[in-house]
Amino acid sequence: MKKKIILGITNTKDCGVTLVIDGRIAASVNEERFNREKGYQGFPIKSLDWIMKNYNLKPKNIDFIGCGAWLGQDIDFTLSKILDETLSFSDIRTKSCYNKIFTRINISIERDSFFKKQFFDGVKKYGFEKSKVILCDHHYAHAITAWFPSPYKNGYVLCADGRGDGKSISLWKADRKNGLKLVDFCSELLSPGFFFGSITNILGFTPDKHEGKITGLSASGKHSSAYKILKDCYYFDNKKKKLVSRFDRGFAPFLRDNSKILEKKLKKFSKENISYAVQKITEENLSEFLSNHIGKLNKKINLCLSGGVMANVKLNYELSKLKFVKDVFVFPSMGDGGVAAGGAFNVLEKKFKKKSVKLNDVYLGPSFNDSDITNTIKKKKCKFIKLKENELIRKTSELIYKGKIIGWFQGRMEYGPRALGARSILASPEHENINLKLNKRLKRSEFMPFAPVTIEKLAKKCFKNSEINSKTSEFMTILYECKELMREKCPAVVHIDNTARPQIVKNKKLLIYKLIEKFYKTSGIPCIINTSFNNHEEPIVCSPSDAINCLTKKNIDFLVINNFIVTK
Numbered sequence: 001m002k003k004k005i006i007l008g009i010t011n012t013k014d015c016g017v018t019l020v021i022d023g024r025i026a027a028s029v030n031e032e033r034f035n036r037e038k039g040y041q042g043f044p045i046k047s048l049d050w051i052m053k054n055y056n057l058k059p060k061n062i063d064f065i066g067c068g069a070w071l072g073q074d075i076d077f078t079l080s081k082i083l084d085e086t087l088s089f090s091d092i093r094t095k096s097c098y099n100k101i102f103t104r105i106n107i108s109i110e111r112d113s114f115f116k117k118q119f120f121d122g123v124k125k126y127g128f129e130k131s132k133v134i135l136c137d138h139h140y141a142h143a144i145t146a147w148f149p150s151p152y153k154n155g156y157v158l159c160a161d162g163r164g165d166g167k168s169i170s171l172w173k174a175d176r177k178n179g180l181k182l183v184d185f186c187s188e189l190l191s192p193g194f195f196f197g198s199i200t201n202i203l204g205f206t207p208d209k210h211e212g213k214i215t216g217l218s219a220s221g222k223h224s225s226a227y228k229i230l231k232d233c234y235y236f237d238n239k240k241k242k243l244v245s246r247f248d249r250g251f252a253p254f255l256r257d258n259s260k261i262l263e264k265k266l267k268k269f270s271k272e273n274i275s276y277a278v279q280k281i282t283e284e285n286l287s288e289f290l291s292n293h294i295g296k297l298n299k300k301i302n303l304c305l306s307g308g309v310m311a312n313v314k315l316n317y318e319l320s321k322l323k324f325v326k327d328v329f330v331f332p333s334m335g336d337g338g339v340a341a342g343g344a345f346n347v348l349e350k351k352f353k354k355k356s357v358k359l360n361d362v363y364l365g366p367s368f369n370d371s372d373i374t375n376t377i378k379k380k381k382c383k384f385i386k387l388k389e390n391e392l393i394r395k396t397s398e399l400i401y402k403g404k405i406i407g408w409f410q411g412r413m414e415y416g417p418r419a420l421g422a423r424s425i426l427a428s429p430e431h432e433n434i435n436l437k438l439n440k441r442l443k444r445s446e447f448m449p450f451a452p453v454t455i456e457k458l459a460k461k462c463f464k465n466s467e468i469n470s471k472t473s474e475f476m477t478i479l480y481e482c483k484e485l486m487r488e489k490c491p492a493v494v495h496i497d498n499t500a501r502p503q504i505v506k507n508k509k510l511l512i513y514k515l516i517e518k519f520y521k522t523s524g525i526p527c528i529i530n531t532s533f534n535n536h537e538e539p540i541v542c543s544p545s546d547a548i549n550c551l552t553k554k555n556i557d558f559l560v561i562n563n564f565i566v567t568k
Contacts (some may be wrong), residue, residue, distance in 0.1 A: 046136025068141025138164025221276025
C-alpha cells in the first residue's frame with residue numbers, strides 16, 4: 001500500500017521543512033542548521049535536499065506540500081478588523097497615525113507578495129507540481145502546531161507573534177472532534193512582537209534575535225515611570241475590552257523602527273528597568289486579552305501556546321498561573337521555524353481528516369554514524385578515544401564534576417530553538433561563577449542563568465509543582481519555581497526570581513538521561529547545565545565538523561560524540 005507523504009515547506013524567517021509519512025512526523029529541520037546562517041529566510045534548499053536524500057524521495061513521491069504562510073489578508077475579514085481597530089479609537093488617532101497604519105499595511109502586503117513568489121519559484125525549480133501546494137493562514141499554522149501534538153482532548157490555543165497574514169494575536173477554541181475554531185484575533189497594528197522588538201532595538205540589541213536578553217534583564221529591573229511611558233503606548237482598554245496601540249505616543253509599528261519619540265522618553269532609565277516594563281506590559285496585555293474571553297467561562301482550561309512571542313518563557317509561566325488555566329503546552333518550535341510543520345498538519349487535517357499527531361520527542365534531524373565521525377576527527381587532526389557506553393557515561397560525568405565544559409553530540413539533531421540533549425553544551429551547575437566562565441568562553445552576553453536539564457524522578461526534588469505542564473517541560477519552554485535543593489546545589493541555574501527553565505527528560509533510553517542519573521549518584525547534584533552547542537551568534541551545530549569547530553575554537557574542553565571523547 002502506497003504511503004501518504006506530505007512535505008511542509010516554508011520560506012519564512014528560520015525557514016525549514018517537515019516530512020510527514022502516514023500521519024507520523026518523520027523529520028523536521030531548519031535551513032540555518034545546514035547553511036550556518038542564523039534565522040535564515042529563503043527557500044530551504046539544503047533542508048529539502050537532506051530530507052529527500054535521507055528518505056530516498058523524488059518530487060513525484062510527494063502527495064501534498066503544505067505551507068504555513070502567504071495565504072494573504074482577507075479583505076472582508078482581516079482588513080475589516082484593522083479598520084475596526086482604527087475607528088474604535090478614532091478620537092486618539094492623528095493624521096500621522098493614519099499614515100503609519102496605511103504604510104504598515106502596504107509594506108506587509110508587498111513583502112508577503114515577494115516571499116509568496118519566492119516560495120512558488122522554489123517549488124517549481126525543485127520539480128514539485130504547483131497543484132500539490134496547499135497554503136495555510138499563518139496564525140492557523142501556529143495554532144495547529146500547538147493543538148495537534150498537545151496531550152489534551154479539548155482546550156484553547158493562544159498565538160502571538162510579530163505578524164502573519166495580517167494577524168498578530170489569535171485565540172482559538174479546540175477539541176478533537178471539531179478541530180480549531182477562531183474566537184478572536186488582533187491585527188498586526190496591535191502586535192506584541194513589534195512592541196517587544198522595538199524595545200529590543202532601542203536598548204541596542206537585534207530584534208527577532210535578542211528578545212531573550214530583554215527577558216533576562218527584566219528580572220534585575222524594578223517598577224519605574226518607564227512602565228507608565230510604555231503602558232501609555234500599548235495597553236488593554238478595560239471599558240472597550242480591546243487592546244490599543246498608540247502610534248502617537250511612540251508605539252513603533254515597524255519591528256526595526258527605532259522610535260525616536262520613545263527612545264527620547266526612555267533615555268534616563270536603565271536597561272533593566274525598561275526591560276522590566278516591557279516584559280510586565282506584555283504579560284499583562286496578553287493575560288487581559290485571554291481573561292476577557294476565558295475568565296468569564298467559570299471553568300479551568302487547557303491552554304496551548306505558539307507564535308514567536310511564546311519563546312518568552314517568563315510570559316508562558318505567567319499565563320500558566322492564571323486562575324482559569326489548568327495545564328499548558330507550548331509547541332517546541334513556537335516561532336516561524338515551526339510553521340512548516342503547521343503547513344503539513346493543515347494538509348493532514350484537510351485532506352486526510354486527521355485531528356492529531358504524536359510528538360514523543362523532537363529528535364527529528366540528521367544523525368551520523370561512527371565512520372562519518374572518525375573521518376571528520378582524523379581530517380581535523382584531533383585526538384580521540386572510543387569507549388563502551390557505561391564507561392563513556394562514567395568518564396563524562398567525572399569530567400563535568402571536575403568543572404570541564406562538554407560538547408555533547410548524540411543521535412538525531414533536535415528540532416526547534418532549544419538544545420535538548422542531542423546538541424548541547426553541558427557543565428556543572430554547582431558554582432555560580434560558571435555562568436561568567438561559560439559566557440566568556442562562548443563570547444555570549446546573557447542576562448539569564450543557563451538552563452538545567454534533569455530527569456523526571458529528580459524533578460520533584462528540584463521544582464515546585466513539576467508535574468504541572470509536564471509535556472511542555474520536556475522541551476524547555478516554561479519556568480518552574482525552584483526548591484531549596486536547587487538553590488543549595490545548583491545556584492548557577494537559578495534565576496534572581498528563584499525560577500529556572502528546565503528540560504525534564506523522561507525517556508530512560510536516552511544517553512542524556514543515563515548521564516544525569518550517573519552524575520546525581522556520584523555528586524548529589526540533581527541536574528546539569530544545558531545550553532546551546534554553538535559558536536557565538538551561530539546556529540546550533542548540526543554535523544561532526546560543526547562540533548569539532550567549537551572544540552578547536554576552545555569553546556569546550558571535550559567533545560563527547562557518539563561513543564567517542566575528542567580533544568584538540
